[in-house]
Amino acid sequence: MKINLRGFLSNDFAKGVTLIAxxxxxxxxxxxxxxxxxxxxxxxxxxxxxxxxxxxxxxxxxxxxxxxxxxxxxxxxxxxxxxxxxxxxxxxxxxxxxxxxxxxxxxxxxxxxxxxxxxxxxxxxxxxxxxxxxxxxxxxxxxxxxxxxxxxxxxxxxxxxxxxxxxxxxxxxxxxxxxxxxxxxxxxxxxxxxxxxxxxxxxxxxxxxxxxxxxxxxxxxxIKFPVFSAPSQLLNAAGLQLPVLFLASIYGTGVSGHYALANTIVNLPMMLIGSAIADVFYGEAATSGRSNPKRLKDLCKKIFRKLFIIGLIPLLILILLGPLLFSIFFGQNWYEAGVYSRILAFLVFTRFIFTPFGRIFSVFQRQKSEFILDFFRVILVLLVFWIANYYSFNSYYTISLYVLAMSVIYFLTFLIVNKVLNDEIKLRS
Incomplete structure (x- = not known):
């Protein structure tokens, strides 16, 4: 499949993405x-x-x-x-x-x-x-x-x-x-x-x-923003930040240091394109999405397909060359971070293709659904590290279990977003 780049960049939405990206x-x-x-x-x-x-x-x-x-x-x-x-x-x-x-x-x-x-x-x-x-x-x-x-x-x-x-x-x-x-x-x-x-x-x-x-x-x-969005985003942030603290507590600062560097580097595609698309998508959805949810759903489908294809590139590179690239760029002492990057690449891929659509909750003021998802996310994080500590998993198994749990959450978020859009379309039909 080829991406029609000219078509993708021929509208205001894509221009906004291009500027921020x-x-x-x-x-x-x-x-x-x-x-x-x-x-x-x-x-x-x-x-x-x-x-x-x-x-x-x-x-x-x-x-x-x-x-x-x-x-x-x-x-x-x-x-x-x-x-x-x-x-x-x-x-x-x-x-x-x-x-x-x-x-x-x-x-x-x-x-x-x-x-x-x-x-x-x-x-x-x-x-x-x-x-x-x-x-x-x-x-x-x-x-x-x-x-x-x-x-x-x-x-x-x-x-x-x-x-x-x-x-x-x-x-x-x-x-x-x-x-x-x-x-x-x-x-x-x-x-x-x-x-x-x-x-x-x-x-x-x-x-x-x-x-x-x-x-x-x-x-x-x-009022729904402080009641639902703020706690939800706090839980979301906790889901991202707590692993560093737990890894340091269970395995020591060496492992957490390698994890932190790997996590920073593998998230570059998300920071580069994903966050830009999320910001511009929210701007478009906020101005026209509420009055025309059908158009918004079509936009979601188009963006999803393109993100899926684009996200495969860094995923494959990290799986094949992660440890080698980290050793060359950061020094031989950071080889282990490259190994972790292979595992984290799967999580970044799912985050990259699903995260922009989470803004739908704010557009239609469905913050309660977002809060429930983020609460479930933190529970899963706590459960993952409790299991890892209880069964004395090594760091590879622990990080892999964390990646699997978070990927499930992102996929579930996408499914619920589609349900929200379908409900809004029915209300206006």
Whole structure:
């Protein structure tokens, strides 16, 4: 089968995907090229601290604005979207305040629960990372609403440049884990001004649109996002981040380090194309999908077929050449990561072809279904690592079992999305 690339790129949807994918591709290429330098400037232990920090941040940042920002692209008009943006920022500030208070008075309990005491020295970088990461996410949703995909592409590149060169610069001066952490925070904040520029430029009209009653209206109207989407996304993030912590606990930091590197590299296709398609798909679905679910379902079918074919390429490469490529690119010490990449390639393939369609839950406000799926996902993760620990599985069997469980979840998500679309089509027929 051949992909009709010209046909695939001959519409606004594909142009949006191309813009974001281009920016993401450049950013990920830079990350990949510079990662061997970074791994040689920092010890595995230092990199481990940063990995734990990133895992904590990855879970908490998800609920920084209680997912109210996801309502910005689907708001009825720009005035409501602006008030929703303001509401999201206010909630983010409150959340950061709560996290800062908890880390100030109960740091041992909070971070001890997350299996890592060494992060205590860098605890105040957690709320800082949540704030900048959350702020970027809020303005990203506004940019998706106005379909300014060029700006999104630009920020992806800026983030990569700033983050990598910050880490390298501080690594040269032996900053240790704080160099990686500061580099991550700076990288997250890069691009906020670019995304916010249209709002700042039109600030007089924007300020006129902000109304306390409208903010309260948005608080109630989009209540399903904090009630279902925020917990659901938290569970989703936990499903992705907990394996690193569990692997470190069961097998040691060596295994978790190899797993983390393998997981980062094999997810490049997902970051390169999958996330871009998911963002643009949500923008298209939010503007026209609700009124024409039949057209949206047809779009899902077309995208699925193309993603399936595209996803086969990295899958086959990693299965055949994973250990060899990791040894050449990262050094012989990272051969084991290449072995893990073979296993993880199957999970990334299923995530790549199914993930974009999960946005359907938000478009039709079926957040409850999404929450149930993500709750089931975390239960499966906990079950996988309990079984692995109880039966003393080696790391290969454990990671393989995890991949199988998560792949089942992604396939089940796709089936439920199709049911949601069919139900919406029936309602309008």
């Amino acid at each position: 281009g920016g993401t591709a450049s950013a990920q290429l830079l990350n990949t090229l510079l990662s061997p330098i970074i791994t040689r400037l920092y010890t595995p232990e230092e990199y481990g601290v940063f990995t734990v920090y990133s895992s904590i941040l990855g879970m908490l940042m998800i609920i920084g604005s209680l997912r109210y920002e996801w309502g910005i692209p689907i708001a009825d008009n720009d005035a409501k979207a602006i008030n929703l943006l303001v509401l999201s920022i206010l909630i983010l500030l409150a959340f950061v305040g709560v996290i800062t208070t908890v880390l100030t008075f109960w740091p041992d309990f909070f971070l001890g629960f997350l299996l890592e005491d060494s992060i205590l020295n860098y605890k105040y970088f957690i709320p800082l990372g949540i704030f900048f990461g959350g702020l970027y996410g809020i303005f990203l949703q506004w940019t998706i609403r106005i379909k300014n995909y060029k700006s999104i592409s630009k920020t992806k590149i800026n983030q990569s440049i700033v983050q990598n060169f910050s880490k390298i610069s501080m690594g040269l001066f032996n900053f240790g884990p704080i160099g990686l952490i500061i580099g991550g925070v700076i990288g997250q904040s890069a691009g906020i001004s670019t995304l916010a520029a249209p709002l700042i430029k039109d600030r007089k009209n924007i300020l006129k649109s902000i109304n306390k009653m409208e903010v309260m209206y948005c608080l109630k109207k989009y």
